Amino acid sequence: DQQVKQNSPSLSVQEGRISILNCDYTNSMFDYFLWYKKYPAEGPTFLISISSIKDKNEDGRFTVFLNKSAKHLSLHIVPSQPGDSAVYFCAASALQGGSEKLVFGKGTKLTVNP
Amino acid sequence: DSGVTQTPKHLITATGQRVTLRCSPRSGDLSVYWYQQSLDQGLQFLIQYYNGEERAKGNILERFSAQQFPDLHSELNLSSLELGDSALYFCASSVDSRVHIQYFGAGTRLSVL
Numbered sequence: 427d428q429q430v431k432q433n434s435p436s437l438s439v440q441e442g443r444i445s446i447l448n449c450d451y452t453n454s455m456f457d458y459f460l461w462y463k464k465y466p467a468e469g470p471t472f473l474i475s476i477s478s479i480k481d482k483n484e485d486g487r488f489t490v491f492l493n494k495s496a497k498h499l500s501l502h503i504v505p506s507q508p509g510d511s512a513v514y515f516c517a518a519s520a521l522q523g524g525s526e527k528l529v530f531g532k533g534t535k536l537t538v539n540p
Numbered sequence: 541d542s543g544v545t546q547t548p549k550h551l552i553t554a555t556g557q558r559v560t561l562r563c564s565p566r567s568g569d570l571s572v573y574w575y576q577q578s579l580d581q582g583l584q585f586l587i588q589y590y591n592g593e594e595r596a597k598g599n600i601l602e603r604f605s606a607q608q609f610p611d612l613h614s615e616l617n618l619s620s621l622e623l624g625d626s627a628l629y630f631c632a633s634s635v636d637s638r639v640h641i642q643y644f645g646a647g648t649r650l651s652v653l
Contacts, residue, residue, distance in 0.1 A: 468647075469546075469630055469645050469646045522596065523596060525588060525596050526637065526638055527588075527596060528583075528585065530582040
């Protein structure tokens with residue numbers, strides 16, 4: 427049972443355009459949502475997060491939108507740069523037994539073409 | 541550099557063998573997490589330790605075990621290895637168990653032949 431789903435395995439965009447990565451979840455108990463970026467041969471790197479009580483969080487070129495009624499979040503990258511090419515993982519966090527537990531999607535591979 | 545160190549980077553072994561993966565968390569972090577990433581899969585949570593004690597368990601097989609030592613480094617032990625155990629194993633750390641942001645090491649790639 428996949429609680430966090432990234433339905434697009436890959437996405438290709440042109441440099442300078444907007445990249446939109448999507449994520450759906452099923453568990454209403456998640457209290458934070460996060461995006462991680464992963465380059466080959468490296469570990470996932472935290473990018474941006476959003477609390478379940480917010481609907482938008484912005485950090486430079488990266489903005490995460492949360493639609494709780496639809497159980498959907500998205501990451502917008504504007505403008506996209508070739509260095510943004512990586513695998514992006516959506517993750518959701520829930521407090522269970524006194525610990526925050528992260529559940530990850532399978533990732534979306536973003537390719538930004540020059 | 542996340543500050544989380546994992547060794548070794550690569551490990552090649554045979555079925556039935558036992559291996560140990562090591563993780564040093566970021567300075568000051570008390571909580572350590574282990575994840576497994578198999579081909580085309582997301583990161584699957586295995587187990588969490590906080591200040592030396594097991595705090596949470598995920599989809600960890602009985603053949604796998606972990607511990608966190610007094611200096612806060614952690615080891616993941618994988619025994620009676622099978623071909624299907626070939627995967628990337630990531631360690632992550634956080635300041636405490638109630639913080640939602642985890643910082644990941646570069647991973648150990650395990651190949652079971």
